[in-house]
Amino acid sequence: MNKPYKIPESVLVVIHTADLDVLLIERADKTGYWQSVTGSKDSLDEPFVETAVREVFEETGIVVSDAPGAVPLHHLTDWHLSNIYEIYPVWRHRYAPGVTKNTEHVFGLLVPRTIPITLAPREHVDHIWLPYREAADKCFSPSNAEAVLQLPKYLRRP
Template sequence: MKRANKRPESVLVVVYTAAGEILMLRRTHPRDFWQSVTGSLEWGESSVQAARRELYEETGIQAGVALLDLACNESFPILPAWRSRYGPSVHANREHWFSVMLPFRRQPRLHHGEHAEYRWVPYTQALQLATSWTNRKAIRYIFS
């Protein structure tokens, strides 16, 4: 059963290699928005299920046992431009963090309606590229 309002919970999946390169994706809209894998939880879906689904939908990567639940989350305000997608009293989103370490770079299969470009970059460049403060905080958490 599909619900009219979007669930105010999402996942953030930081994908990186054993050499420390981080996969960053550039959104199609807004054009200069760089991020790790992200996506909303569907109604009835766990955060782990959403992380696996979003990772595969956005990159074609199947995480298997490499998906690590970081047991961290952040809440952030939903911007007014997007608030109509949620219930009338919803003003914040809860983001659950995950990571996937790959032995080496893979060429992701991008979901072209969502992402236009990808880059494997070192830590400092990932922090510079990441548009979202929660994305930067998650990267720092993983590499601290």
């Protein structure tokens, strides 16, 4: 059975603390490639906020909802920013033939620094908290680095 092609619309979620520390996760398929949470929509009609909530949970184990014990949904902020970028050639096989660009929608997620992180081992092998400028320097993706640098502008304190 063939795996369906990825939808070239995704989210980038900058997970951060009130003190501007940013969570980065290291890709399992590319050693040294550090990033924020990213992921494509599962269906064309999936709202971006749902994509963000799902990807945060899948990649970090962080639950975002209004349920007790979860990170409140209002801590997830749509920055109303989007980036269109060239999909790296190494990952183009995941998309339909001829698809070379992706549109990424940026969100921020305010969490406590002590929140437990449970990585999806097939996707990520390590995580680190860094001050936002250092985190931006460590991101392999220019659009991810730029989003992290925008954090002070979009910081929403509880």
